[in-house]
Amino acid sequence: MCKKTKKLMIIAANAQKWRCYYCDYPIWDKDHEEFAKTYALKDGPLRLLRATAEHLIARCDGGADTQDNIVAACDHCNKTRHKAKVPLSPLEFRAKVRRRLAKGRWHSFRNPQITVARKKSQHTPRIDHSPASNHRDAHDNKR
Numbered sequence: 173m174c175k176k177t178k179k180l181m182i183i184a185a186n187a188q189k190w191r192c193y194y195c196d197y198p199i200w201d202k203d204h205e206e207f208a209k210t211y212a213l214k215d216g217p218l219r220l221l222r223a224t225a226e227h228l229i230a231r232c233d234g235g236a237d238t239q240d241n242i243v244a245a246c247d248h249c250n251k252t253r254h255k256a257k258v259p260l261s262p263l264e265f266r267a268k269v270r271r272r273l274a275k276g277r278w279h280s281f282r283n284p285q286i287t288v289a290r291k292k293s294q295h296t297p298r299i300d301h302s303p304a305s306n307h308r309d310a311h312d313n314k315r
């Protein structure tokens with residue numbers, strides 16, 4: 173990672189409160205010992221959560237090293253997105269990651285100390301179909 177890209181990645185990571193853009197897991201850059209201690213992580217998972225610079229538009233597609241094109245993503249998400257022959261768009265990929273996460277099928281390791289913020293919009297509104305209200309309507313119609 174060149175110096176400029178790295179600098180932009182750090183700014184992005186700060187703005188994201190050091191959470192991966194895709195999976196929302198905590199990510200680290202320099203202080204891996206502290207990070208490993210905080211989350212009780214072994215070397216393998218630790219490496220997967222290293223912060224990387226993710227170009228929303230890939231450099232080979234003309235994406236620039238500019239702040240609005242760079243986010244911080246964990247190594248796992250970054251690599252997985254670009255493994256596909258035709259990588260999904262950042263938003264599509266993020267939606268896919270969140271769906272897999274919800275089923276516990278994204279990161280290969282389990283860590284109860286890592287919690288991922290859930291958006292309120294994920295809750296489906298409850299619709300009241302209780303028989304009591306139907307009964308009252310039927311009763312009212314009879315009159």
Ligand SMILES: [Zn+2]
Pocket residue numbers: 192193194195196197245246247248249250
């Ligand atoms: Zn991630």
